[in-house]
Amino acid sequence: MTEQPRRIHRALLSVSDKTGLVDFARELARHGVELVSTGGTRAALVEAGLAVRDVADLTGFPEMMDGRLKTLHPKVHGGLLAIRDDAAHAAAMVEHGIAPIDLLAVNLYPFEATVAKGADFATCIENIDIGGPAMVRAAAKNHADVAVVVxxxxxxxxxxxxxxxxxxxxxxxxxxxxxxxxxxxxxxxxAISGWFAETLEDGAPGWQALGGRLIEALRYGENPHQVAAFYRTPEVRPGVATARQVQGKQLSYNNINDTDAAYECVAEFDPKRTAACAIIKHANPCGVAEGETLGEAYRKALLCDQDSAFGGIVALNRTLDVEAARLITGIFTEVIIAPDATEEAIAIVRAKKNLRLMLAGGLPDPRGRGVTLRSVSGGFVVQSRDNIVADDLELKVMTKRAPTEAELVDLRFAFRVAKHVKSNAVVYARDRMTVGIGAGQMSRVDSATIAVRKAEAAARFAELPEPLTKGSVVASDAFYPFPDALLVSIRAGATAVIQPGGSIRDEEVIKAADDHGVAMVFTGVRHFRH
Structure with missing residues (x-):
């Protein structure tokens, strides 16, 4: 393929998004380019005073079937596909009266936006573009001669x-x-195939297609030697991919992953009921709490593990206010993400020029549908989102002693957090705040023990008389295969336990709880997070 500039003599413009269209067309015309267009695009250009040839005049065939048929014609596709230096192609163009098209500007029917608006099935179908993609693919194939702009x-x-x-x-x-x-x-x-699969509730379609639009190229990936980029998918889910960055330096690959983990965690807490804060480090919560205000929630969350919170991500379920902004900026923080922020709070955060402030405009629905995916060598695995919420679970009391009402509140809180902790996960909670978190260990005993050590360190840091695990409840993301991890929690002061149940040794574990006067409830739901 020889490198040579190709003069543009004729351009076909057919766009649904008309941003910059008139100025672009006017400059093309100034270069002597003949403009050919369709429907609404042509109307916009004519209204701007430009001379535009109707595509129906080019094809000799009228637009029909409510616009479904207008550019699917040999005089369009021949003009795009003909190889200019091929004598046979040139002869065919002359024989059949096909004029070359040197530039194609097409952006497609707004299918993704139509789905995002919640349109009905028939409307979504009508917003599937056929002629546009066909022309784009033709022009792109013949890019040796044709410029294509999408x-x-x-x-x-x-x-x-x-x-x-x-x-x-x-x-x-x-x-x-x-x-x-x-x-x-x-x-x-x-986007179309994904919408069909979701509409048909097909969790394993024969072909799985993935697509997204570049948000930005990143400085690097998890490590400096890795190349990375950030993409947005058509999924309508408020979060880091949709958030407006008010200030701060560019998010890193790790920032993005951690911010997503933080926002998904804090979204478990209904902002109409309570203020909530989640502090995340390396995709794991190191402190989560509810409070009457965001400031109170942040103080309680920070108490769990102040060492890990340094350089962490803070997610809030309500509009960032002055009190919370002052507290959060009191220590080094990488990112704050919230649905919104007051102007006064933004001014406070602005004093920390490297602190990223992300405003997502809303919270992701923890009960929402959708899929998550992960690459493996030679492929990827896809699963439906873990959208079971602790508030919706029917808890089954398994021990002689039932939990008190206060314990029940903390049990649901702890299990809600455990859903967002890497497995094996053990979470201690008290007064609607985490007081010890053990994450990502190969043994559940290790997770339970690490969480206790974290709680002891937090108590020393805050000069408390004893660790806050005394009188706490504990949540396990999966069943206890043996009583050993449970006994670690009981020795640490836990008085009630929430777990999925389902082990062949459930009776042995229940007996250990009964022997120590500890209440235990089963959820019947596991929350592994690898």
């Missing part, structure tokens, strides 16, 4: 090259545009 953000690059090359574009630019075009059509089809 993103209004690339109008300027095309015009800059035309200005530098006498109305022509270079092969290097056309190749980059073609790569983006195929990425766009792939992501578009992925």
């Amino acid at each position: 993103d209004a953000g690339d109008y300027a690059a095309v015009l800059a090259e035309m200005a530098s090359h006498g109305g022509a574009t270079t092969l290097a630019l056309r190749r980059r545009l073609a790569a983006k075009a195929y990425g766009r059509t792939a992501a578009y089809d992925a």
Whole structure:
């Protein structure tokens, strides 16, 4: 493929998003480019005073079937696909009256936005573009001769090259545009197939397609030698991918993962009922609490593990206010994410120029549907989101002593947090705050023990007379295979336990609880998080 600029003589413009369209078309016309367009795009250009040829005039065929059929025609696709230096192609163009199209600007029907608005099935179907992707793929295949633009953000690059090359574009630019075009059509089809799978409640479709739009290239991945980028999917779920960054330096790969973990955790707490705060370090909670105010919730969460909170991520379930902003900025924090923030709170955070403040506009629904995925060598695994909420569980008392009402509140709180702690997870809680968290250990005994040690260290740091595990409750994300981890928690002062149950040694574990006067409830639900 020879490197040579290709002069643009004719451009076909057909866009649903008309951002920058008129200015782009006007500059094309200034370079002597003939404009061809369809429907609403043509109307917008004519209204702007530009001379535009209707695609129906080019094809000799009228638009029909409510716009479903207008560009699927040999005179369009022949103009895009013909290899200019191929004598046979050139002869076919002459024989059949096909005029070359040198530039195609198309952005597709807004299918993703239509689904996001909650439109009905028929409306979503009508917003599946057929002619647009067909033209885009044709132009991208023939990028040796044709420039294809699927993103209004690339109008300027095309015009800059035309200005530098006498109305022509270079092969290097056309190749980059073609790569983006195929990425766009792939992501578009992925959104459609994903919507169909969700609509049909098909958890294992024969082909699984993934697609997303670049938010930004990242400085590096988990480690400096790894390349990374951040993408947004069509899923309508408030969070780090949709949040507006008010201030602070660019998020890192690890920041993004940790911020997502923090926001998903704090979303378990209904902001209409209580203020809540989650502090996350390396994707694990190191302190979670509820309070009457965000400030109170933050103070309680920080008490759990102040050492780990240093350099952590703070997630809030309500609008960041002045009190919370002052407290959070009192120690080194990487990211704050909240649904919103007051102007006064933003001004306080602004004093910490490197602290990222992310405003997501809402909370993700912990009961929401959707999928999560993880890559493995040669493939990936997909699963439905863990959307079981502790408040919805029917707890079954398994011991002679039933938990008190106060213990029940803390048990549900602890199990809600355990859902967001890496397995094996053991969470101690008291007065709707975590007081010890053990995460990611190969043995549940180790997780229970580490959490106690954390609680003891926190008590020394805060100069408390004893660790807050005294009189606490404890949650386990999965069943106790033996009584050993439970006994660690009982010795630490836990008075009630919540766990899924289901071990062949359940009776042995229940007996150990009864022998120590500890209440135990089963949930019947496991919350592994690897």
